[in-house]
Amino acid sequence: MSRRAAGRRRAALAAVAAVAGLLGGLSGCTGDGRSPVEIQLPGKPRSPEEAIRISPEDNAKGVPAGGPLSVSVPEGRLERVRVTKVEDAQAEEVPGAIAEDGLSWSPDPEYGKLALAAKYTVDAVAVDGHDRRQARHTTFTTFVPEERFIGYFKPENRSTVGTGMIISFRFNRSIEQRAAVERAITITAEPKVEVAGHWFGHDRLDFRPKEYWKPGTEVTIDMKLRDVEGARGSYGIQSKKVRFTVGRHQVSTVDAAAHTMEVRRGGELLSTLPVTAGAPKTTTYNGKMVVMEMFDVTRMNGATVGFKNDEGKGEYDIPDVPHAMRLTASGTFLHGNYWAAPATFGSENVSHGCVGLRDDKGGGSDTPAGWFFDRTLVGDVVEVVNSQDKTVAANNGLGGWNLSWVDWIAGSALT
Numbered sequence: 001m002s003r004r005a006a007g008r009r010r011a012a013l014a015a016v017a018a019v020a021g022l023l024g025g026l027s028g029c030t031g032d033g034r035s036p037v038e039i040q041l042p043g044k045p046r047s048p049e050e051a052i053r054i055s056p057e058d059n060a061k062g063v064p065a066g067g068p069l070s071v072s073v074p075e076g077r078l079e080r081v082r083v084t085k086v087e088d089a090q091a092e093e094v095p096g097a098i099a100e101d102g103l104s105w106s107p108d109p110e111y112g113k114l115a116l117a118a119k120y121t122v123d124a125v126a127v128d129g130h131d132r133r134q135a136r137h138t139t140f141t142t143f144v145p146e147e148r149f150i151g152y153f154k155p156e157n158r159s160t161v162g163t164g165m166i167i168s169f170r171f172n173r174s175i176e177q178r179a180a181v182e183r184a185i186t187i188t189a190e191p192k193v194e195v196a197g198h199w200f201g202h203d204r205l206d207f208r209p210k211e212y213w214k215p216g217t218e219v220t221i222d223m224k225l226r227d228v229e230g231a232r233g234s235y236g237i238q239s240k241k242v243r244f245t246v247g248r249h250q251v252s253t254v255d256a257a258a259h260t261m262e263v264r265r266g267g268e269l270l271s272t273l274p275v276t277a278g279a280p281k282t283t284t285y286n287g288k289m290v291v292m293e294m295f296d297v298t299r300m301n302g303a304t305v306g307f308k309n310d311e312g313k314g315e316y317d318i319p320d321v322p323h324a325m326r327l328t329a330s331g332t333f334l335h336g337n338y339w340a341a342p343a344t345f346g347s348e349n350v351s352h353g354c355v356g357l358r359d360d361k362g363g364g365s366d367t368p369a370g371w372f373f374d375r376t377l378v379g380d381v382v383e384v385v386n387s388q389d390k391t392v393a394a395n396n397g398l399g400g401w402n403l404s405w406v407d408w409i410a411g412s413a414l415t
Contacts (some may be wrong), residue, residue, distance in 0.1 A: 053357030077102030274346025305331035322363030336369030
């Protein structure tokens with residue numbers, strides 16, 4: 001070996017010894033037996049599943065509405081997280097935020113629960129401690145309930161109603177968690193007014209203000225019933241908004257003893273019409289009733305409301321009753337009458353509990369019944385006084401105005 005080569009060999013050995021000594025002096029700083037070289041040099045990249053941890057697991061089924069739902073990384077930082085509910089070709093993103101340290105993502109606390117019977121996707125991108133980027137895509141589906149409930153409601157969307165309109169929900173299943181269901185239905189009005197709910201049993205919930213609505217009020221019904229548990233294992237399916245407008249103020253007072261009906265709009269008398277009310281043995285209810293439905297013509301059969309003859313057939317069966325306005329669920333109508341003698345109206349009570357106005361067969365436009373029908377809205381109030389009968393029940397039709405405000409709000413599950 002030449003002198004020059006030997007010198008180079010000695011220099012190389014000295015350098016190795018110096019490095020070894022440096023490492024030896026620093027090895028105690030690691031605390032885990034690894035050398036700094038092992039710590040500083042990039043190791044084997046983690047798999048996507050190890051680098052980005054997502055809960056629920058990929059392809060999980062039956063996930064509860066309460067989650068858990070989270071995304072995290074053991075090191076580095078999350079760059080992007082997107083959680084999406086996929087339904088009917090529409091995507092709804094779940095709001096959330098990455099923590100300040102970049103190690104985790106969680107949904108917005110105000111978001112609430114996940115939707116039931118829904119599919120979700122999770123897309124996350126992260127950078128590890130060595131600036132290596134990883135991405136992960138997962139899916140999961142939430143719990144699918146066997147039982148669902150729905151609320152059938154009045155009034156119709158975008159309708160214009162009278163000032164006595166009561167918002168009424170009839171549920172197709174018995175509701176045991178009444179507070180949760182009532183809380184999920186929000187009624188707002190412009191101008192603002194307090195609106196309260198009142199339960200009639202376990203399948204009906206009505207809403208009304210303390211007094212009649214003011215004309216021109218815009219009312220919004222916000223139903224957030226989807227995934228609300230109404231009874232054990234039974235969840236709502238509705239998530240929608242309905243709006244209606246309150247029209248002019250009209251209240252008509254039927255005096256059963258005087259055989260008249262005074263029609264007032266905005267407090268001013270429009271007309272006094274002759275009527276026939278319930279006969280002595282089939283009297284008309286007293287109290288405030290609200291027009292629920294209106295029919296140009298309808299069939300009325302006594303058998304459907306308990307008026308049967310000895311043969312079990314209806315005491316009456318009229319196939320073409322004109323200008324019919326339903327006042328109660330039990331069958332009280334204010335309607336046109338063409339079969340009674342004209343002298344009956346204003347002098348006798350001959351009906352089976354309804355209030356009759358003189359009319360022509362087929363419905364006349366210039367008759368008292370036609371005149372009133374053309375000036376009536378669903379939601380108008382008809383009040384009967386001086387009848388030899390009890391006050392109509394609050395749950396018979398939209399009879400809630402017969403309860404005091406104190407009694408009304410006592411029927412709320414939120415009181």
